Amino acid sequence: MGTIGALRSSPKAKWAGVALVVMSLLVLPFALAYVGTAWVRITNFAILFTMLALGLNIVVGFAGLLDLGYIAFYAVGAYTYALLASPQFDIHWPWWAILPIGAAIACLFGILLGTPTLKLRGDYLAIVTLGFGEIIRIFLNNLSDPFNLTNGPKGIWSIDSVHFMGIHFGVPSRFAGLDFSGTIKYYYFLLAILALVIVVNLRLQDSRIGRAWEAIREDELAARSMGINTRNMKLLAFAMGASFGGVAGGMFSAMQNFISPESFVLTQSVMVLSMVVLGGMGNVWGVILGAMLLTFVPELLRYSVAPVQSWLFGRSIVDPEVIRMLLFGLTMVVMMLFRPAGLLPSAVRKRELVAPEDVD
Amino acid sequence: MSTEPSAVPAPAAAPILEVERIGKRFGGLTALSDVSFSIARGEIYGLIGPNGAGKTTLFNVLTGIYRQDEGRVRFEGGALAAQTPDRIAKLGIARTFQNIRLFANLSALENVMIGRHVRTRAGVVGAILRGPGTRAEEAAIERRARELLAYVGIASRGNLLARHLSYGDQRRLEIARALATDPRLLALDEPAAGMNATEKLELRRLLESIRSDGVTLLVIEHDVKLVMGLCDRVLVLDYGRKIAEGEPKAIQKDPRVIEAYLGKPHEKAQA
Numbered sequence: 001m002g003t004i005g006a007l008r009s010s011p012k013a014k015w016a017g018v019a020l021v022v023m024s025l026l027v028l029p030f031a032l033a034y035v036g037t038a039w040v041r042i043t044n045f046a047i048l049f050t051m052l053a054l055g056l057n058i059v060v061g062f063a064g065l066l067d068l069g070y071i072a073f074y075a076v077g078a079y080t081y082a083l084l085a086s087p088q089f090d091i092h093w094p095w096w097a098i099l100p101i102g103a104a105i106a107c108l109f110g111i112l113l114g115t116p117t118l119k120l121r122g123d124y125l126a127i128v129t130l131g132f133g134e135i136i137r138i139f140l141n142n143l144s145d146p147f148n149l150t151n152g153p154k155g156i157w158s159i160d161s162v163h164f165m166g167i168h169f170g171v172p173s174r175f176a177g178l179d180f181s182g183t184i185k186y187y188y189f190l191l192a193i194l195a196l197v198i199v200v201n202l203r204l205q206d207s208r209i210g211r212a213w214e215a216i217r218e219d220e221l222a223a224r225s226m227g228i229n230t231r232n233m234k235l236l237a238f239a240m241g242a243s244f245g246g247v248a249g250g251m252f253s254a255m256q257n258f259i260s261p262e263s264f265v266l267t268q269s270v271m272v273l274s275m276v277v278l279g280g281m282g283n284v285w286g287v288i289l290g291a292m293l294l295t296f297v298p299e300l301l302r303y304s305v306a307p308v309q310s311w312l313f314g315r316s317i318v319d320p321e322v323i324r325m326l327l328f329g330l331t332m333v334v335m336m337l338f339r340p341a342g343l344l345p346s347a348v349r350k351r352e353l354v355a356p357e358d359v360d
Numbered sequence: 361m362s363t364e365p366s367a368v369p370a371p372a373a374a375p376i377l378e379v380e381r382i383g384k385r386f387g388g389l390t391a392l393s394d395v396s397f398s399i400a401r402g403e404i405y406g407l408i409g410p411n412g413a414g415k416t417t418l419f420n421v422l423t424g425i426y427r428q429d430e431g432r433v434r435f436e437g438g439a440l441a442a443q444t445p446d447r448i449a450k451l452g453i454a455r456t457f458q459n460i461r462l463f464a465n466l467s468a469l470e471n472v473m474i475g476r477h478v479r480t481r482a483g484v485v486g487a488i489l490r491g492p493g494t495r496a497e498e499a500a501i502e503r504r505a506r507e508l509l510a511y512v513g514i515a516s517r518g519n520l521l522a523r524h525l526s527y528g529d530q531r532r533l534e535i536a537r538a539l540a541t542d543p544r545l546l547a548l549d550e551p552a553a554g555m556n557a558t559e560k561l562e563l564r565r566l567l568e569s570i571r572s573d574g575v576t577l578l579v580i581e582h583d584v585k586l587v588m589g590l591c592d593r594v595l596v597l598d599y600g601r602k603i604a605e606g607e608p609k610a611i612q613k614d615p616r617v618i619e620a621y622l623g624k625p626h627e628k629a630q631a
Contacts (some may be wrong), residue, residue, distance in 0.1 A: 227478025
């Protein structure tokens with residue numbers, strides 16, 4: 001049943017494949033560290049953005065609700081973590097307490113956004129969610145006076161790193177003859193959370209709840225007439241998506257040790273949405289691919305544009321930063337022209353975009 | 361069969377649906393006015409009338425899509441006031457749509473499985489943990505959905521997308537999806553529209569079989585032959601008003617009905 005059904009071929013081949021992927025993921029950070037430690041960091045961000053994209057996928061891909069303010073939930077999670085584990089109020093709670101709290105608060109904000117937008121769809125919903133995202137950012141920017149909650153545009157510093165079972169994630173350590181930098185330790189931590197997020201996504205999709213979301217996306221009135229409480233199901237989609245964003249935000253805080261409202265601008269929302277659309281709305285694996293590509297390709301361009309220019313022309317003619325974004329935009333346009341349903345389209349989306357005659 | 365054409369037979373058993381003096385306006389347009397009727401349990405009740413008579417509006421009021429301005433509806437003795445479509449489905453009224461509203465990009469099987477939503481329980485936690493309870497429920501949903509596909513005669517097309525089914529099969533699929541909600545009253549909005557004679561005959565058998573399973577049917581239909589052969593009683597609407605109610609044979613001869621359909625009576629108006 002469902003879209004993942006197609007991926008389940010023979011169980012033996014499946015487990016061999018899973019084992020291979022797990023092995024390569026475990027060695028990956030050391031291979032990357034060999035190339036340059038910056039790449040491990042970039043990979044961590046790729047994982048973080050994959051979590052975000054998977055959260056947004058629940059709202060946009062499964063339930064069909066366009067959300068342009070998704071980064072707000074990331075911000076809520078990040079600030080929850082920052083306020084409960086930093087010198088700001090001199091509170092230093094452990095990560096395992098704060099991450100669920102961050103998820104829960106983000107979830108509440110999801111419901112807060114969802115409630116007034118229940119009757120909106122498409123463009124109208126996009127505009128309201130966009131406004132919501134901006135409201136959150138502006139609040140974070142201004143909640144420094146008269147009571148200093150967020151420290152305004154200056155942001156919050158010295159956020160506690162994750163540490164448990166004697167392992168401190170902020171500092172490097174040696175184990176079994178290998179050097180584990182803080183970044184590498186976070187890599188494993190993020191990977192574990194991501195695995196959890198993927199399982200949750202796949203299981204939700206292939207369930208009674210996932211079908212109800214699909215029904216709402218296809219025809220809301222028919223869904224209601226079949227007994228689906230569309231209000232609760234939409235709120236659930238917003239809440240679930242938001243809590244994923246909250247967890248990712250908490251991890252962002254812990255990893256960066258510093259956050260400010262600048263990290264939660266509209267461009268970031270658009271970026272996460274692009275990952276979902278580019279990868280293939282509604283398809284978990286497509287969304288993961290989209291998030292990975294959109295994190296890595298700009299970075300690859302950052303490192304390759306200048307050398308290529310000097311190799312071609314002998315010197316750098318155009319500012320690498322400009323050409324990087326130009327190439328990035330061009331790639332997106334070409335992608336959407338040739339693969340409108342995304343790189344790995346969900347079975348349903350593929351059907352939606354293909355004229356009936358073209359399908360056998 | 362009653363031989364008295366003028367007497368409307370009172371429903372013998374306790375009525376499953378009672379509609380009392382329903383009125384519905386859209387701005388200045390009166391779509392329904394002072395419509396009353398009741399349907400007996402196990403009946404096949406027809407709803408006919410010229411285009412724009414208010415039949416679909418009445419359906420929309422009964423299924424909670426519109427709220428009536430006047431009057432009340434009682435289903436199995438309980439008031440249906442201020443109920444939303446999903447709660448009404450849960451209470452036991454299911455419907456199909458005049459302009460087929462399937463989940464077009466989902467398979468026929470998935471369409472029917474969605475119909476089971478209201479009679480199943482797995483929530484987020486159940487879906488994520490996927491324990492034995494959830495798995496058993498999922499298996500039961502799929503089993504029931506396949507049974508219903510077979511019941512309406514499209515078992516072999518379960519994996520086709522709803523939008524790739526033939527028109528007649530789409531109508532059947534809508535019935536299967538509605539039946540998946542375990543309704544006690546099934547409201548069908550022009551189930552035979554676009555069907556050929558053979559399909560209509562099969563549809564008639566299907567509806568009779570649904571009735572014999574204990575489901576009461578309310579049917580909007582234009583095909584006079586089908587209505588006359590199928591329905592126990594018929595209600596005729598014209599300009600939002602009830603102009604006649606009774607057994608099909610009596611309705612066919614009712615001058616008000618003939619006038620509504622054919623205009624002022626001429627000598628040859630007896631079709």
